[in-house]
Structure formats: C-alpha cells, structure tokens
Amino acid sequence: MKQSVLMIILSMLIAAGSVASAGSIYAKKNLNMKNQYSDDVARKIGDILTITIYEQSDASSSAERDMSKATKRDQQFDGKVSIENVVSSLPEVNFGAGSSYTNTFASNTDNSNQRTFKDNVTVVVVDIMPNGNLVVNGTCTRNISDDIQEIQVSGIVRPSDIDYNNTVDSKRIGNFNIVTKYKGVEAPYNKPGWLGRILDAIWPF
Numbered sequence: 593m594k595q596s597v598l599m600i601i602l603s604m605l606i607a608a609g610s611v612a613s614a615g616s617i618y619a620k621k622n623l624n625m626k627n628q629y630s631d632d633v634a635r636k637i638g639d640i641l642t643i644t645i646y647e648q649s650d651a652s653s654s655a656e657r658d659m660s661k662a663t664k665r666d667q668q669f670d671g672k673v674s675i676e677n678v679v680s681s682l683p684e685v686n687f688g689a690g691s692s693y694t695n696t697f698a699s700n701t702d703n704s705n706q707r708t709f710k711d712n713v714t715v716v717v718v719d720i721m722p723n724g725n726l727v728v729n730g731t732c733t734r735n736i737s738d739d740i741q742e743i744q745v746s747g748i749v750r751p752s753d754i755d756y757n758n759t760v761d762s763k764r765i766g767n768f769n770i771v772t773k774y775k776g777v778e779a780p781y782n783k784p785g786w787l788g789r790i791l792d793a794i795w796p797f
Contacts (some may be wrong), residue, residue, distance in 0.1 A: 605636070632758045634726060635751065641728055643745055645770065652704040659697040691701045709713050709770075712759075713745045725750050725766075739776035745769045 634641040715730030729746040747765035754760050762768055 633751075633754050633756070634749075634758060636707075637717050637720060639717045640714050640758075641717065641726070641749065641754065642712055642714045642759045643728075643730075643762055643765065644759050645709060645713060646746070647709045647762060647770070649705065649707050651702075651706075653702070655699070655701045657697070657699045661695040663693040664689075665691045709772075711743065713743055715745055721748070728765075729752075735776075737777070740774070742775075744771040744772040744773075 604683050711732075713730055713732045715728040717726045719727035721727065726749045727746075728749055731745075734741045734742045744766075747762075747768040749760055749765055753764040762770075
C-alpha cells in the first residue's frame with residue numbers, strides 16, 4: 593500500500609517537473625511594446641512629431657516720388673505804321689500772346705507690417721524621402737466659446753534636427769507652410785465689412 597502511494601507521489605512530481613521545464617521565468621515579448629533602449633523620436637511613416645512654431649515678420653517699405661513740369665510760351669509784337677500824306681503820325685500798335693502750363697505730382701507712401709505667431713502643433717509623418725528626410729503634415733483645430741481656430745502645417749523635416757523630446761523648431765523645416773483660419777463670433781470683427789471693402793476697391797485716392 594505504501595509502495596503504491598509512493599509511486600503515485602513520484603509520478604506526480606515527475607509530471608510537474610516536465611510541465612515546469614516547458615515554461616520560462618521570463619515573459620514572452622509583446623511585439624507592440626517598445627524597446628527599453630529606444631526613444632520616441634519620429635523615424636517612420638505614421639509617427640508623430642511636435643513642431644514648435646515661432647514665426648516673426650517685420651516688414652516695412654517707403655516710397656516717395658516728386659514730379660513737376662512747367663511750360664511757358666510768350667509772344668510779343670511791337671509795330672508802328674505811318675502814312676505821311678494822311679496822318680503825320682499814328683500811335684504805336686502792340687500785339688501780344690502768351691500761355692503758361694504747370695503740372696505737379698507728389699506722392700509719399702509708408703507701409704509697416706509686424707506679426708508674431710507662437711504655437712505648438714503635432715503632425716504626422718506621411719512620407720519618407722530617398723535621402724531620409726521626413727514629410728510631415730498635420731491640422732490643429734480649437735473651438736473655444738464658438739471661436740474656431742484651424743491651423744494647417746506641412747513641411748520637410750531633417751531627422752538630425754529633431755530634439756530628444758521629439759520636437760523640432762519651425763525655422764528648421766524646409767518648405768514650411770502654415771495656414772491659419774478663424775471662424776466664429778470674433779471673425780467679423782477682424783476684417784472690414786462688405787461695404788467698406790467695396791469702397792476701398794473703388795475709391796480713387
């Protein structure tokens with residue numbers, strides 16, 4: 593009886609040992625998990641990248657023009673006619689004609705434009721060029737109290753210009769294109785009305 597019990601216990605231990613040897617103390621790697629030595633820098637299509645936008649423009653122009661033209665013409669004729677048999681002397685006869693024309697044009701134009709734009713927009717890598725540069729494109733839309741701001745950004749990013757925190761300065765992006773659109777309550781107050789635009793188009797001065 594004891595021998596049969598020992599045989600049963602021994603067989604159970606052997607079976608348990610065979611099952612344990614088939615496993616491992618390390619969990620299997622999940623293919624969706626990131627390598628512990630890798631970073632978050634965008635490298636392939638579908639990766640995201642944050643663009644730090646700081647664009648500042650300061651343009652000014654000045655033009656001045658003065659033109660003047662003056663024309664003057666004067667004709668004068670002085671004569672004296674005498675008929676000795678009729679009148680011993682006649683008064684002096686004077687004929688004169690003259691014209692004067694003056695045209696003056698003066699123009700002075702000053703134009704100054706200063707703008708600053710700061711924001712952060714996250715874009716997606718949509719293509720990789722043969723030299724390894726990344727083509728990015730993205731849109732950011734904000735709706736705050738029915739005021740809608742839409743920012744569209746695109747350009748070409750060199751991988752070496754991407755910082756360790758997966759950001760890149762907008763000044764380092766090739767063919768950088770940014771478009772901002774505003775809609776909502778404040779939009780009509782940021783541009784003149786239709787009548788003002790018509791008057792600005794046809795006003796002669």
